[in-house]
């Protein structure tokens with residue numbers, strides 16, 4: 001008997017021919033101990049998943065841990081004792097209804113805001129989120145219009161800029177996103193997708209251990225979005241930073257994430273371990289079932 005979203009999803013992933021009864025999905029809130037369990041299991045270097053990438057050594061990324069996070073804006077309580085864990089080098093997606101606190105959580109993790117209570121830590125380094133070297137990408141590229149594409153990327157380096165070394169690092173980052181030939185141009189001549197690729201290069205140029213992504217592909221057309229998902233997947237597989245992607249697009253979460261967490265009522269309601277092999281095939285039956293499981297959970301009233 002399937003008792004929760006996570007179990008139903010596991011059944012989908014491991015079933016070759018049978019389709020689990022979706023009505024069995026139980027929207028019971030997952031308790032923090034279970035989140036811990038999933039996190040610990042996922043974080044094992046030899047976690048016996050079916051993904052090829054899971055067998056590789058763990059990453060340059062930092063694990064990201066949050067315990068008992070509370071955050072309110074005035075009388076509005078957004079996060080209420082949220083526990084969260086992303087193992088080093090994991091690609092984690094956060095989904096949930098609009099206004100449930102996804103961006104708030106991401107801003108706290110990236111050090112752009114501080115919680116009212118609770119603790120955030122990175123790897124075994126007891127650094128505050130603001131000092132973690134985290135980078136964040138938003139829906140808008142936020143490029144400086146008066147700076148060239150190359151200079152916009154170089155801005156992502158916190159060290160001194162404008163040296164041959166830093167220009168080379170920026171050019172390497174642009175090459176990684178396929179835009180080296182646009183280095184000398186102004187942002188205004190780029191398409192929306194190209195601007196986001198520059199923003200990705202700017203985020204990556206410092207080789208961050210943690211990358212926070214707040215709906216970075218949300219404003220792109222469908223085809224560009226899919227291309228960008230492939231790029232993000234490839235870049236993440238190469239660099240192995242820890243990634244936390246907030247998205248309202250469940251298919252995007254299934255395409256990119258090792259694990260998907262669902263936020264609800266100010267806390268992590270569910271955690272789903274995605275073991276489909278990469279690159280993920282949108283047209284596959286398991287992909288579709290997994291997407292539907294999560295969508296049904298989100299749409300339950």
Ligand SMILES: Nc1ncnc2c1ncn2[C@@H]1O[C@H](COP(=O)(O)OP(=O)(O)O)[C@@H](O)[C@H]1O
Pocket residue numbers: 073076078096097098099100101102103104105
């Ligand atoms: N700086 C802020 N001041 C006041 N209210 C805020 C602020 N940031 C977020 N909120 C509120 O907190 C709730 C969660 O917002 P947010 O984290 O942006 O949601 P999501 O990203 O899941 O759509 C919303 O009700 C939003 O209006």
Ligand SMILES: [Mg+2]
Pocket residue numbers: 102103104
């Ligand atoms: Mg948001």
